[in-house]
Amino acid sequence: MKYTGNISADELQRIERFLTGEMPEEEAAAFKAELTTNADLELKTSELRMLLLGINESVLKDRLPLYHTAVPTPHAGRHIFPMAKKWLVAASIALLAVVAIWFFVSKSDSSKSLYSRYYQPDPGLPTVMSSTGDYAFEKAMVEYKNHEYDKALQGWNTLLKTRSENDTLRYFIGAAYLAKNDDQQAIKYLGSSAADTSSGFYGEANWYLGLIYLKQGEKLKAAEFIKNSNHTNREAVLKAIHQQ
Amino acid sequence: MTQTFTLHPGYPDNWISKLKANDDATLRELYTASFPRVEMYVLNNNGTSDDAKDIYQEAFIAVWRNIQLDKVELTGADSLQGYLFRVAQYKWLDQLRSSKRKKTNTLTSLEITDDAPDLVDSGDEEYIQSVQENYLKMGEPCKDVLYRFYFLKQSLRDIASFFSWTEATAKNNKYRCLQRLRELVIPKNNRP
Numbered sequence: 138m139k140y141t142g143n144i145s146a147d148e149l150q151r152i153e154r155f156l157t158g159e160m161p162e163e164e165a166a167a168f169k170a171e172l173t174t175n176a177d178l179e180l181k182t183s184e185l186r187m188l189l190l191g192i193n194e195s196v197l198k199d200r201l202p203l204y205h206t207a208v209p210t211p212h213a214g215r216h217i218f219p220m221a222k223k224w225l226v227a228a229s230i231a232l233l234a235v236v237a238i239w240f241f242v243s244k245s246d247s248s249k250s251l252y253s254r255y256y257q258p259d260p261g262l263p264t265v266m267s268s269t270g271d272y273a274f275e276k277a278m279v280e281y282k283n284h285e286y287d288k289a290l291q292g293w294n295t296l297l298k299t300r301s302e303n304d305t306l307r308y309f310i311g312a313a314y315l316a317k318n319d320d321q322q323a324i325k326y327l328g329s330s331a332a333d334t335s336s337g338f339y340g341e342a343n344w345y346l347g348l349i350y351l352k353q354g355e356k357l358k359a360a361e362f363i364k365n366s367n368h369t370n371r372e373a374v375l376k377a378i379h380q381q
Numbered sequence: 382m383t384q385t386f387t388l389h390p391g392y393p394d395n396w397i398s399k400l401k402a403n404d405d406a407t408l409r410e411l412y413t414a415s416f417p418r419v420e421m422y423v424l425n426n427n428g429t430s431d432d433a434k435d436i437y438q439e440a441f442i443a444v445w446r447n448i449q450l451d452k453v454e455l456t457g458a459d460s461l462q463g464y465l466f467r468v469a470q471y472k473w474l475d476q477l478r479s480s481k482r483k484k485t486n487t488l489t490s491l492e493i494t495d496d497a498p499d500l501v502d503s504g505d506e507e508y509i510q511s512v513q514e515n516y517l518k519m520g521e522p523c524k525d526v527l528y529r530f531y532f533l534k535q536s537l538r539d540i541a542s543f544f545s546w547t548e549a550t551a552k553n554n555k556y557r558c559l560q561r562l563r564e565l566v567i568p569k570n571n572r573p
Binding site for chain 1: 412
């Protein structure tokens with residue numbers, strides 16, 4: 138493919154109308170005929186066809202991970218041979234037994250082990266993949282769900298420049314920092330949702346802030362935040378804190 | 382080479398024009414509906430779910446590209462999903478053949494010789510790759526303008542409204558961004 142020199146704005150518009158099928162039939166036929174006799178126009182049209190294809194293909198490639206999140210996953214993790222599968226089941230049962238014994242034998246946990254036991258990264262929001270909606274936000278959400286926290290943060294932090302008060306954005310930035318073990322940044326971003334009772338993430342933000350302080354050994358502070366959460370393990374964690 | 386297939390009953394009548402127009406719902410429907418069969422095929426032929434995903438995405442792009450280039454005809458005896466499956470099958474077979482897996486795989490009846498999915502020549506392929514790489518390197522405003530105009534097919538008026546520009550500014554910016562991309566793709570020292 139050669140660079141075909143300067144293409145004027147009007148010429149570009151004409152070629153685009155042909156390539157995108159916007160030309161009326163008669164005009165398109167005339168254009169096609171001209172392509173056979175006008176080598177310069179033919180070269181420019183070829184170049185632009187591949188240029189536009191490249192742009193659109195780049196965008197589509199970027200979208201495929203989003204589409205893939207909507208695929209049902211009955212075979213996820215497959216490629217396991219029957220015998221290996223049996224061993225895996227046996228190993229899982231043994232592991233569960235060990236975990237159960239450990240759970241009942243250990244009378245008290247350190248704050249850190251409580252954190253390890255109860256911390257699970259926020260699963261994220263479903264992505265709807267709309268073409269005109271919040272595409273950049275959703276792309277970062279997919280990255281977050283794929284544990285690509287740095288990429289997700291890059292996307293969300295860019296959006297935050299123009300939406301500094303967006304509660305959802307701040308909450309998930311905090312969740313991503315927490316998943317990266319950056320407690321200070323997590324506290325900074327989760328803090329606003331945890332302090333706002335009208336926030337849609339009030340309960341979740343309090344839960345995660347409580348766990349962060351638990352990890353840091355600040356049990357009283359942790360209990361205060363966890364009391365405000367609506368997590369199913371709230372009572373279990375509070376009980377464990379009081380037993381320590 | 383021209384591929385042929387018939388309309389799949391599950392798709393809207395005008396699905397080909399919707400795919401050409403990059404309609405998000407149609408692209409998504411095609412993607413999600415066709416993946417399980419490809420995944421099953423790859424899993425049954427020495428592959429993993431991740432292999433299936435990679436090969437399927439390559440095939441999906443190839444089919445989309447052929448539709449964009451009008452290299453797929455609407456008459457014949459196959460469905461779009463069947464066509465997409467065969468392209469993925471071809472690509473997986475090609476990968477198996479070109480890797481060490483060939484020594485251990487147990488493929489039996491995979492004779493596919495007429496579905497080579499890559500329908501542009503190597504020079505064009507190189508150019509398209511360069512467009513993609515350079516597009517991703519462009520600044521956000523240019524990327525966004527080109528994305529909105531060419532992929533989403535938004536009008537200059539809508540783009541102007543989104544960026545709080547006049548329509549003339551939107552047209553001018555779109556033109557400048559495209560010129561910039563052309564120059565990035567083929568640097569000055571490579572021009573005749």
